[in-house]
Amino acid sequence: MSAVDQVLQFLSDQNRPFTPNDILQGLNQKLGKSQIVTTLNKLVEQNRVIEKNCGKQKIYCVAQKSSALGTSKETTVLEIERQNSSLALKLKDVEDQLEKKRAQLRQFEAKPTKNQLLQKKQDLEDEIKQIREQLKAYPEDTYDKTAKDKIEREYRAVLKEYNKRRKMCTEMVDAIFENYPKTKKHLLQEIGIETDDDVGFKVKVQIK
Known part of the structure; x- marks a missing residue:
């Protein structure tokens, strides 16, 4: 033949x-x-x-x-x-195209989850808030400024990573949604992603 x-x-x-x-x-x-x-x-x-x-x-x-x-x-x-x-x-x-997006999503899901980052971020915010409350009872020159700076650096790093992953997640979901037949809310529920509004999360501590 x-x-x-x-x-x-x-x-x-x-x-x-x-x-x-x-x-x-x-x-x-x-x-x-x-x-x-x-x-x-x-x-x-x-x-x-x-x-x-x-x-x-x-x-x-x-x-x-x-x-x-x-x-x-x-x-x-x-x-x-x-x-x-x-x-x-x-x-x-x-x-x-859908299979490529699914592969990208699987790769993204293998990284720390958004909820894990949110929890770590919340823990750091609570720790910083407690330290600031403690600092009010002491003169400026008596607290450990090194420890405070370290905690604030860790907080900034986590906040930066959280914002980065939030942006990646949003872009990924938007890309999949282009060819998705249902609503965006249904898509988020199907792949198991919760938004900040869903979990009632807000950034409470701002560091200059």
Whole structure:
């Protein structure tokens, strides 16, 4: 069986879009990648396969055939098949983008959670507040300024990290929400993210 026949048979049997790498694996590497790409280009020129650019890669789907009897009904069927092929290509593109966002989300979730950072931040705020209350009973030159500066540095570091992760989380959620069919509130509930408003959190201590 020729390379053209093998590639066309694979696409026809599967009847959905594939990248050259997908076809390479699907054929158990019986053909080289360059041979597959050359074959796909030839099939596209013959209008037997549809090509679609998806970001940095191309995907291919077999063109649906219809009997050429010239009737209006057959013309409509052919147009529907073409639309189905186009929609299948778009669906493949959206699925690829969604999988990338999910991978980014999994990587983000492996880091300390927002609630953990909030708790650490709250603990530091409480500690600073207690120290300031204690300092009111002493002259300026009697308290340990070094300890105070250390705590404030730790607080600033945690606050900076919290703001950084909050921004990352917001950008990630916004990116996923672009292709999400439901509301943003439902998306947050589905992936288990709580906002500051949800937990009643506010920054209470400001350090100059």
